[in-house]
Amino acid sequence: MKHTKVKDLLSSTKTLNEVNAKGWVRTFRNNQFIALNDGSTINNIQCVVDFENTPEETLKRITTGAAVSVYGELVESKGAGQKYEIQVSRLEILGDSDAEKFPMQPKKHSLEFLRENAHLRVRTNAFGAIMRVRSVLAHAVHNYFQEKGFVYVNTPIITGSDAEGAGEMFKVTALPFDGTPRTEEGKVNYKEDFFGKETNLTVSGQLEAETYAMALGQVYTFGPTFRAENSNTSRHLAEFWMIEPEVAFNDLNDNMDLAEDFIQYVIKYTMDKCGDDLKFLEGRLVEEEKSKPQAERSEMTLLEKLNFVLENNFKRVSYTEAIDILRDCTPNKKKKFNYIINEWGADLQSEHERYLVEKHFKCPVILFDYPANIKAFYMRLNEDGKTVRAMDILFPGIGEIVGGSQREERYDVLVEKMKVLGIDEEELWWYLDTRRFGSAVHSGFGLGFERLVLFVTGMTNIRDVIPFPRTPQNAEF
Incomplete structure (x- = not known):
């Protein structure tokens, strides 16, 4: 007999004479009541065991965490809080379960403890819910872009370029650590390495995606990215996922429209x-x-915060206007900010971004036209020569969630910016080719997927919204 998901049993429109459910025991009370969950829903189904006719040895093995298969009748529940329950006629224990050692007991566990048991934490209500939300969000990402006619592009994980210019990248090598080949100058001889040059794990697929946008019109990437930043904050991971659309012929305003939608x-x-x-x-x-x-x-519940984003148009504000607002605001004048805003050119922090969203405008905010010297080399230089066509979307409780720009499509301007920043033209010859052959206005943005999951689930630590977090000194599981 094929088993039925708990979600489908609970949403049934009628009682059923014979059903089979499989899952894991969340609780077992009074030698009679099993709370069974199979991961299809946050809700458990109650299974009522005929304890008088069930062998005592079997009853002893029905412990928290045990995998079981139950057969019986789906009947209207006598207990409060659920419509149906299963009157069990036959029960099978599917695997061993050591009740005394199983870490996920039916009690409140700290998030730190659960991170140490990341292989089992998904069996808790909270992490089951988080991972189902994560899955649906990922599906929504693909749905949106496919419905809009975007082409999904898989950009390289191994790369020879540093898209962000940050230099915090994981090296990829097949060279031995002992007896590493050296040049006459004593440097590592990457010509003897697997790829014949220095390579790294990517921090972004943007540059490669731009080349495809220049042929396919509108593309997006959605893949793993890596950053060797030795940071142990609640907002940083060494391995994370990025969503990066690139669209030919879109200017900054089109880019803001796309990101908001x-x-x-x-x-x-x-x-x-x-x-x-x-x-x-x-x-x-x-x-x-x-x-x-x-x-x-927080002044808003989770659902209020999500509706806050859905029900408000995003306010578009220039960086210059934002600096004026922040410089004159009460928290800045009374030195309540950790980072005081004194002059134009300051790199905004999360506290400033949240003030603009939560206190001043009371809606999501898109900041644009940032100082060129605090943004990446590929962003289009404005006519004033000091700002670039950059944009950041700011959300309540989290600050920046999206970063993007209109890309610099002018070959000579891009080359000059690269020279100033010391970026090797030969390394990015292929990127410059897109400006030499059929260049056009184009734009894109990046959204860290875990940052999005963090916002939608209301969690406060990014390590809790990815199945197995990779952070400094931690590559367990």
Whole structure:
């Protein structure tokens, strides 16, 4: 007999004479009541065991975490909170379960403890909900771009270029650590390496995606990226996923329109598909907020925050206007900010971005036209010679969530910017070719997928929204 998912049993429109459900025991009470979950929903189905006719040895093996298969009748539940339950006629234990050693006991565990048990934490309600939301968000990303006629491009994971110019990259090599071949100058001889040159794990697929946009019109990447930044904050990972669309003939305004439409679409899609999970995560967040000082508590619940993004047009503000607002605001004058804004050219921090969104404009904000010296070399230089056609989208509770720009399409201007920044033209000869042959205005943006999952789930640490986090000194599992 084929088993039925718990989600489908709970949403059944009628009772059923014979069903089979398989899953993992969340709790087992009074030698009779199993709370069974199979991962298809945050909700458990109650299975009522005929303990008088079930061997005692079997009852002893029904422990938290055990995998079981139950057969029986789907009947209307006598208990509160669920429509149906299973009256069990036959039960099978599918595998061994050591109740005394199983870490995920039915009690509250700290997030730190759960990170140490990342291979099992998905069996908890919170992480089951987070990973289902993550899955639906990923599907929404592909849905959006495919419906809009974008071409999905798989850009290289191994690369010889540093798209961001940050230099914080993981090296890829087949050279031995002992007896590494050297040049006459004593440097590593990469000509003897696998690729014949120095290579790294990518920090972005943007540059390669641009080349495809110059032929296919509109493309997007959605893949893993890596950064060897020795940071242990709640916002950094060494391995993460990036969504990066690139569109030919789009200017900065078109880029802002695309980003706003995209992010509202994927959030609404996920809210429509993950109602139970988001409601649970909202309740979890409410309980977590109670332990915080009043001043640190969020003014919005999780669902209010998500609707805040859906129901408000994004306010578009120049960097220059934002600096004027921040310089004159009360937190800055009273030195409440950790980073005081004194002059134009300052690199905005999360506290400044959140002030603009949550206190001043009270809606999502898109900042544009940033100082050239705090942005990447590929962003289009404005006529004033000091700002570039960059854009950042700012959200409540998180600050920047999207970063993008109109790309510099002028060959001579791009070459000059690269010279000033010391970027090797020979290394990026292929990128410059797109400006030599059929160059056109084009734009794109990048959205860190984990940052999006963080916002939608209400979690506060990015290590809790990826299955197996990779951080400094941690590559477990």
